[in-house]
Amino acid sequence: MERKEWITVPGFPGYKVNGNREIRSLKRNRDILLKLRGRDGAVSVFDEDKVRHTLTWVRFYFCAVRQIDPRKLERKGLFISIQDGAFKVETLRERIRSIQTMPSYRDVPVTMEELKERFAECMRFMDMVMEYYRTGNGESLTALLYRMEGEQTVYMVKSLRLYDPEVRKDIFSEAVDTLLRTLDKRDRIIANPRTFMYKAVRNLTGLIRKQKNIQRKLNESYLTNI
Structure with missing residues (x-):
């Protein structure tokens, strides 16, 4: 799938997302690029029931590509990232193990x-x-x-x-x-x-x-x- 291709997100008909860390709002017949906040690219969006959700770009994009309603992944303890151009979905335990194997993760003795x-x-x-x-x-x-x-x-x-x-x-x-x-x-x-x-x-x-x-x-x- 092309990174520039805009994809709809199930349950969030007012938005589209692409692989370039961009989310756009389709409200009032206008295309508005939303400003992503923080390192993870968090953004506040409203679902089809007008309920506000705060989601990261990668989670929003993952749900769009897989055609999954993001609400179904809430409070599931899943960590979603992109590594080597592919999605990586981890549980909390798997995420901790991944962090512990990173070269920068080490216990430094206190001097x-x-x-x-x-x-x-x-x-x-x-x-x-x-x-x-x-x-x-x-x-x-x-x-x-x-x-x-x-x-x-x-x-x-x-x-x-x-x-x-x-x-x-x-x-x-x-x-x-x-x-x-x-x-x-x-x-x-x-x-x-x-x-x-x-x-x-x-x-x-x-x-x-x-x-x-x-x-x-x-x-x-x-x-x-x-």
Whole structure:
């Protein structure tokens, strides 16, 4: 099949896709190329029932070529990629094994210098926490956390696949508030703020996605009962 050939996608009559990482919308009798977001080329599209889905270009293209409704592959734990010009479909376990066999994947032992640096970072954080407890001034603590925003943004895009900048900003702000509230409760010790922030961001992302799935099911149920 020619890479430039436009193909329709089952269940998504308003779109066509080709092999050149392009998706076009056919709404209102106009051909509009959609902007793909992130390294994986994610895009928001609406199915025939007007329900929004976020799909990557390769998944959309795979479904078009195989004439599979993309909705049938949702929550199946399948990873789709193109290698050597052919589609590769992997389960989660197979995907992990593939990553582990990549030349760039290796366990690098931590050096003493890195351990010293991490220890010093934790000590600086604990000093800020004690200052916060003594004086109630959390400016230095908050500044430390917000210096992690760039790192957390990369994590949210590449690992959690959050492509909406407003959502990322809200999640990061909520993670900072969560850490500060945890300190205020004084019922646990936070030794490593970076680890805490990663977990908080991941948990908040999962919570938001769970809420969206519940809302989508409610909408589908409502439309079915009309």
